[in-house]
Amino acid sequence: EVQLLESGGGLVQPGGSLRLSCAASGFTFSSYAISWVRQAPGKGLEWVSAISATGGTTYYADSVKGRFTISRDNSKNTLYLQMNSLRAEDTAVYYCAKPLPVMANFYYYGLDVWGQGTTVTVSS
Amino acid sequence: QSALTQPRSVSGSPGQSVTISCTGSSSDVGGYNYVSWYQQHPGKAPKLMIYDVSKRPSGVPDRFSGSKSGNTASLTISGLQAEDEADYYCCSYAGSYLPFGGGTKLTVL
Numbered sequence: 001e002v003q004l005l006e007s008g009g010g011l012v013q014p015g016g017s018l019r020l021s022c023a024a025s026g027f028t029f030s031s032y033a034i035s036w037v038r039q040a041p042g043k044g045l046e047w048v049s050a051i052s053a054t055g056g057t058t059y060y061a062d063s064v065k066g067r068f069t070i071s072r073d074n075s076k077n078t079l080y081l082q083m084n085s086l087r088a089e090d091t092a093v094y095y096c097a098k099p100l101p102v103m104a105n106f107y108y109y110g111l112d113v114w115g116q117g118t119t120v121t122v123s124s
Numbered sequence: 125q126s127a128l129t130q131p132r133s134v135s136g137s138p139g140q141s142v143t144i145s146c147t148g149s150s151s152d153v154g155g156y157n158y159v160s161w162y163q164q165h166p167g168k169a170p171k172l173m174i175y176d177v178s179k180r181p182s183g184v185p186d187r188f189s190g191s192k193s194g195n196t197a198s199l200t201i202s203g204l205q206a207e208d209e210a211d212y213y214c215c216s217y218a219g220s221y222l223p224f225g226g227g228t229k230l231t232v233l
Contacts, residue, residue, distance in 0.1 A: 035222065037170075037224075044127075044211075044213060044224060044225070044226045044227040045162070045164075045170065045213050045215075045224040045227070046127075046224060047215075047221060047222035047223065047224060050222070059220055059221060060221075061125060061221055062125045062221075063125075095169060095170075097170075100172075100175060100181070107222070108158055108217035108222050109158065109160075109175065110160045110172050110174075110175025110176070110179075110181065111160070111162075111170075111172055111215075112172045112175075112181055114169040114170055114171075115169065116169055117169060
């Protein structure tokens with residue numbers, strides 16, 4: 001079964017850091033670009049970042065550029081999101097998601113598999 | 125980087141059809157045929173319903189259809205069923221990022 005499983009969320013103070021992980025199984029992880037998408041409480045979806053299949057190209061939303069870093073370890077089938085200088089407005093459920101197989105290395109293609117999400121709360 | 129514009133809510137009775145619009149610009153919806161739609165039930169992860177403007181992934185009922193005209197994409201749900209009640213989000217490639225719409229709450233009366 002194709003699965004994505006996020007972890008690493010929690011409560012952190014403003015200005016703090018957190019690293020999220022997304023463990024993949026059931027598909028050839030190293031062939032797929034992967035995105036992070038977040039959802040603040042009671043709000044809509046917001047694309048955060050994406051990384052190419054090899055990890056050589058990364059993309060960020062303006063709202064997180066310079067504070068968040070996306071990376072991946074294809075030997076461990078795991079995606080990461082290092083979040084620094086966290087703000088209250090970063091409070092959200094963070095999902096990782098993969099595109100359809102037909103366009104596996106295009107992060108913007110239809111995101112057909114999502115994880116269950118991990119919750120990040122930034123508060124003092 | 126701007127979000128796409130969707131109506132906050134739409135409603136319809138069982139068996140009826142509803143259409144949800146998604147308005148962007150020539151830099152996103154109007155510039156690329158990479159519009160997708162997602163359904164989200166409360167407390168659940170989003171589910172892909174439409175990609176490439178009008179294609180349905182396997183397993184999605186053909187009651188769901190997508191289209192695009194200029195800078196506006198649309199999702200039409202025909203033969204409404206109670207289980208269609210959910211939030212719906214559009215999404216479009218925009219060159220170097222992936223804006224979503226603000227979401228539309230569909231109520232089945």
